[in-house]
Amino acid sequence: MWVDKTGRRWPKRPAHETGVAGRCPRCGEGHIFNGFLTVRDHCEVCGLDYSFADPADGPAVFVQLFACVPGVIFIIMLEILASPPLWVHLALGVPVLILTTVLPLRPIKGWLVAAQFTNRAQEAGTAALWAKLHGTDRQ
Secondary structure: OEEOOOOOEEOOOOHHHHOOOOEOOOOOOOEOEEOOOEEOOEOOOOOOEHHHOOOOOHHHHHHHHHHHHHHHHHHHHHHHHHOOOHHHHHHHHHHHHHHHHHOOHHHHHHHHHHHHHHOOOOOOOOHHHHHHHHOOOOO
């Protein structure tokens, strides 16, 4: 159970369920994002402060390493097996690459933000600062 500053108890929710859906990792009802990839200041339902959230380049790395590979393989196999003209590559390859790079960014970033909350992630050596800023218990 998570306990916030007011003493209210929140059940622990898995990061892969709340984050991928873009939901607050504490209450599961509020939203993580303002727009497509901008993290909100706080949850509009439970008030969780999202200042802890810093996925940095993590979502882009995961997309490049895992999600782009099928798209690139598709384009290479298309060239090897069919040798189509350039316009076919542009008509098929560009949308495939956009779909395999842009669409996974939001769920992956949401998952990383939720995982930071769930695992109480912080930079090495900042535990004392975290406790000072947020009290002894995490929101």
